[in-house]
Amino acid sequence: MGFLDINRATKSYGAVKVLHETDISIDEGEFLVLVGPSGCGKSTLLNMIAGLEEITTGDIAIKGRSMNGVRPAERNIAMVFQSYALYPNMNVAQNIAFGLEMHGVPKPERDKAVAQVAELLQINHLLDRKPGQLSGGQRQRVAMGRALVRDPDVFLFDEPLSNLDAKLRVDMRTEIKKLHQKLRTTIVYVTHDQIEALTLSTRIAVMFGGHVQQLGTPKEIYDRPANMFVAGFMGSPSMNLFPATIAVENGRAVAKARKSGGEVTLPFAEGRGFEAQAGREIVLGLRPEAITDRDGADHRSRAVHVIEVPVEITEPAGSDTFVMAHLGGKEVTGRFRADVDVRPGQVFPFAINMEKAVAFDPRTEARIA
Amino acid sequence: MATDLSAEASAAAIKPVRQAPPSGSHGSSQVIRTGGAARIVIYLILALFCLYYLLPLYIMVVNSLKPLSEITAGGMMALPRDWTLSPWASAWSTAQIGVAATGLRPFFLNSILMVVPAVAISTVLGAMNGYVLTKWRFRGDTWVFGLLLFACFIPFQMVLIPMARMLGLVGLAGTVPGLIFVHLVYGIGFSTLYFRNYYQQFPTELVRAAQIDGAGFFTIFRRIMLPSSGPIAVVCVIWQFTNIWNDFLFGASFSDFDSQPMTVALNNLVQSSTGVKEYNVHFAGAIMAALPTLLVYIVAGRYFVRGLMAGSVKG
Numbered sequence: 001m002g003f004l005d006i007n008r009a010t011k012s013y014g015a016v017k018v019l020h021e022t023d024i025s026i027d028e029g030e031f032l033v034l035v036g037p038s039g040c041g042k043s044t045l046l047n048m049i050a051g052l053e054e055i056t057t058g059d060i061a062i063k064g065r066s067m068n069g070v071r072p073a074e075r076n077i078a079m080v081f082q083s084y085a086l087y088p089n090m091n092v093a094q095n096i097a098f099g100l101e102m103h104g105v106p107k108p109e110r111d112k113a114v115a116q117v118a119e120l121l122q123i124n125h126l127l128d129r130k131p132g133q134l135s136g137g138q139r140q141r142v143a144m145g146r147a148l149v150r151d152p153d154v155f156l157f158d159e160p161l162s163n164l165d166a167k168l169r170v171d172m173r174t175e176i177k178k179l180h181q182k183l184r185t186t187i188v189y190v191t192h193d194q195i196e197a198l199t200l201s202t203r204i205a206v207m208f209g210g211h212v213q214q215l216g217t218p219k220e221i222y223d224r225p226a227n228m229f230v231a232g233f234m235g236s237p238s239m240n241l242f243p244a245t246i247a248v249e250n251g252r253a254v255a256k257a258r259k260s261g262g263e264v265t266l267p268f269a270e271g272r273g274f275e276a277q278a279g280r281e282i283v284l285g286l287r288p289e290a291i292t293d294r295d296g297a298d299h300r301s302r303a304v305h306v307i308e309v310p311v312e313i314t315e316p317a318g319s320d321t322f323v324m325a326h327l328g329g330k331e332v333t334g335r336f337r338a339d340v341d342v343r344p345g346q347v348f349p350f351a352i353n354m355e356k357a358v359a360f361d362p363r364t365e366a367r368i369a
Numbered sequence: 370m371a372t373d374l375s376a377e378a379s380a381a382a383i384k385p386v387r388q389a390p391p392s393g394s395h396g397s398s399q400v401i402r403t404g405g406a407a408r409i410v411i412y413l414i415l416a417l418f419c420l421y422y423l424l425p426l427y428i429m430v431v432n433s434l435k436p437l438s439e440i441t442a443g444g445m446m447a448l449p450r451d452w453t454l455s456p457w458a459s460a461w462s463t464a465q466i467g468v469a470a471t472g473l474r475p476f477f478l479n480s481i482l483m484v485v486p487a488v489a490i491s492t493v494l495g496a497m498n499g500y501v502l503t504k505w506r507f508r509g510d511t512w513v514f515g516l517l518l519f520a521c522f523i524p525f526q527m528v529l530i531p532m533a534r535m536l537g538l539v540g541l542a543g544t545v546p547g548l549i550f551v552h553l554v555y556g557i558g559f560s561t562l563y564f565r566n567y568y569q570q571f572p573t574e575l576v577r578a579a580q581i582d583g584a585g586f587f588t589i590f591r592r593i594m595l596p597s598s599g600p601i602a603v604v605c606v607i608w609q610f611t612n613i614w615n616d617f618l619f620g621a622s623f624s625d626f627d628s629q630p631m632t633v634a635l636n637n638l639v640q641s642s643t644g645v646k647e648y649n650v651h652f653a654g655a656i657m658a659a660l661p662t663l664l665v666y667i668v669a670g671r672y673f674v675r676g677l678m679a680g681s682v683k684g
Contacts, residue, residue: 052577073583085578089596098592102583146582 003028003186004049004154009058011044018044020210021058026203029184035197036207036233042190043158045207049188050156051075062153073102078147079156082163084139086131086146093118093127096145103150117149120179137168144179157189161196173199194234198222206230222287224358228365231285231358237335240291242328243362244284246277253277255284255357257328259309264327269303269355272369282368283360288322290356291334293342297351305354310347325350433457433652440648456649460638460657464650467626467637473654475627476634480614480661482545483630487552488609494553495560495605496598500590502561503568504576514565520558525618536623543625551623552613559612560605567601568594603669610665631658 002025011019019041026032034042047053049060051072060067067075078099086095096117097110105113118124121141131139140160147155160176161169177200180187191197197204198218206213206221206229214226225231231239244255244266253274255266266284268274297304312331315322316338323334323342334350342348359368432440433456435449462472501507502514532551533542541547571594579589620630629637635658639651 050577050581052580072577072581077581079578079581081574081578083572083574085572085574087575087579087593089593098579098584099582102588146578150582 002026003030003063004032004188005059005061005064006045006049007059007061009045009048009060010056011041011048011053012056018210019048022212024205024212024215026186026188028186031180031187031189031200031202033189033191033197033201033204034207035191035194035204036213037192040207041210042192042205042207046079046156046158046188046190049154050077050079076150076153077156078150078152078154079158080143080147080160082159084131084143084163086139086142088131091128091130092123092134092142092145095131095142096149099146099150113149114145117145120148121145136164137172140164140172144176148179148183153186155185155187157187159191160189161191162193176200195236198234204234206233208233223356224367225285226367228283228285228360231360231367235287237288237322237333240286240288240327240330240332241283241360242330242332244282244328244359246274246280246282246359248275248278251275255282255359257284259307259328260326264307264309266305266307266352266354266357267303268357274359274369277368281362283362283365284328285358285360285367286332286352287356288333288335290353291332292351292353293334293336293340294349294351296335296337296340298353298355301353301355303354305352306349307352308347309350311342311344313344314342323348323350429652429656433649433656435649437645437647437649456647456653457657459647460650460654464638464647464654465641465644466634467641469626473631473634473638473657476629476631477657479545479624479628479634480631483548483552484610484613484661487549487556487613488606490549491553491556491560491609492602492605494557495562496564496595496602497590498557498561499564499566499568500594502565503571504573504589504594505586514561517558517561520555521562525555529618529622533623542623543628545624545628547623548619548628548630551619552616556609556613559608563601563605563608564598567598571597607665607669611662614662 004024004026006022006024008021008023009019010017010021022045024032034045036042044053048055049067051067051070055068062075062077087098090098093114096114100110100113114127115124118127121144123138123141123145126134126138126142131142134142140163143160157176161172164172173196180200189196189200197206198221201218203215203217204221205215208229214221214230216224216226221230221234225234225239228241231241242257244257247254247256247265249265249267252270253268253272255268257264257266294306309325309327311323311325313324315324319338321336321338321340321342323336324331325334326332336342360366361368428445431448432445434452434454436451436453436455439447439450460473462474463470464472466473466476498517502510536542536547536550541550575593576589579593584592614630615632616630617632617636620633621636624630624633635654638654
């Protein structure tokens with residue numbers, strides 16, 4: 001049993017089931033990110049943890065205590081909202097202290113707590129201002145201060161960065177990560193941004209259609225996605241998925257895929273157990289960084305295979321150049337080093353790192369290996 | 370494609386330069402420029418309308434400040450030759466109202482005693498209703514709101530007899546509290562409508578944040594909702610005050626002699642059939658009856674400021 005346990009929790013509005021049976025358990029100090037496209041049920045799940053939405057069936061427990069029927073105020077949680085939700089009629093200090101005031105903390109202690117949090121978030125100079133006089137980033141800090149001051153068991157973040165501009169978002173992301181490392185608090189964080197999910201979390205729950213598709217560490221999610229949805233959703237550019245067929249050549253399992261004017265043969269790394277499945281149709285998954293130029297390939301990998309493929313488009317992105325080509329009838333993207341001289345129309349050697357390859361069942365979309 | 374991009378780029382480059390001078394120069398291009406002659410015509414027309422609207426007030430004021438003899442001698446439009454405040458004094462404290470020579474003073478007091486609680490209670494209850502109907506929604510809330518709205522559309526005359534029966538049953542007939550009750554019942558429909566529509570725009574996340582912070586139903590209402598309700602409260606108060614103060618029908622129907630509001634007393638003053646018609650006193654009384662609503666507009670209008678909500682959410 002963990003610090004926060006979600007046991008077979010579901011949520012329905014009338015006949016519409018927005019969250020199917022969900023089991024998640026995290027330990028104290030973990031940073032759980034719920035990620036998925038809009039309407040996947042992630043915010044609903046967060047509101048259920050907060051007590052703002054009732055659980056239809058199942059149970060949510062914090063520190064072993066069931067939260068069914070416990071009011072939000074009595075769950076010892078704090079929440080940061082997407083819109084910040086600062087009380088417009090109170091100044092920053094009053095905003096931060098409001099929760100303490102409601103819990104009957106005496107004034108001198110409140111002032112002390114507010115001063116501490118303001119120090120931590122570097123908002124001391126803003127304490128007398130009204131929310132209307134603050135910039136987006138400052139409001140964000142105040143909203144976090146309001147959550148921090150309560151010293152809750154669990155912090156809930158509901159897409160806290162989505163209202164900030166791109167630059168500030170990256171800064172605040174780092175700041176939240178620093179804060180978590182410093183305070184070691186338990187956090188549940190909702191976002192639709194897969195980069196936020198990968199950078200911040202200790203564990204990620206990828207959600208889609210009211211189901212948790214996969215729960216795992218960022219590395220597990222990235223390297224071994226449970227199904228094609230997770231593979232496509234996490235990572236940018238997303239994982240290349242193209243149809244292939246398993247065959248055995250010289251006792252070794254290979255994947256055969258169509259390319260323009262022929263076929264490529266990609267030998268799997270040894271010990272993946274594909275030998276017994278000759279003839280099986282699969283969807284092969286390769287991250288863009290596993291498709292690169294010859295010199296950019298991972299030197300420690302024992303399964304780099306070079307194929308010649310015509311280049312369709314190149315997209316120089318500064319640090320890398322993304323190169324598109326066709327494999328298995330699908331457009332695939334490779335991440336090349338920036339200074340490689342590669343041009344559209346050229347037939348170019350692509351180095352494929354088959355150690356990183358994953359295979360999915362085309363029908364169930366689940367990962368085979 | 371290439372030309373598009375460059376056009377966009379140059380537009381982006383020019384933009385800051387254009388915006389640099391103070392906003393005045395930017396706005397002036399949108400004002401329609403008119404020649405001197407046209408401008409004179411516009412002002413003339415406007416002045417004419419001002420005169421047209423102010424004329425009745427002028428007549429009331431000047432005639433309330435002159436002796437009766439000057440009025441009966443003709444010359445309603447003329448300024449007083451003998452300036453006097455005695456019509457005002459008479460209307461306030463000695464004029465014959467119905468059977469007693471009390472002036473309007475006790476009835477003015479009645480109206481104040483009626484209008485202040487009625488406005489205050491209907492505004493607070495309307496705010497509460499709006500709060501519940503938008504932030505604590507329940508099954509069938511739209512129906513409840515629809516029925517409340519009905520109060521805004523039922524003609525006054527329709528409820529006179531049932532209301533009289535009701536007031537009699539609860540023992541409030543012919544009293545100021547009875548009038549307060551009647552105006553409350555009618556006022557809540559409007560105040561609910563105002564506050565519900567206003568709170569509909571109020572971010573629900575604020576209520577949720579307060580819930581997590583540990584605030585209950587009434588604390589959220591008092592500490593979060595009400596402090597942000599300034600503009601709509603002013604609108605509601607002006608509306609309710611004007612309506613209740615100016616009401617004649619309910620006042621005439623449901624009050625006794627000692628609980629009559631100002632409007633009914635003013636009617637009795639003007640209609641009293643004994644003696645000569647003291648037009649100057651009537652004018653003074655009519656102005657007195659109109660002053661409080663005027664005052665409410667002047668005082669409350671100053672607080673009619675929008676934008677109190679700015680900054681609660683992303684701005």
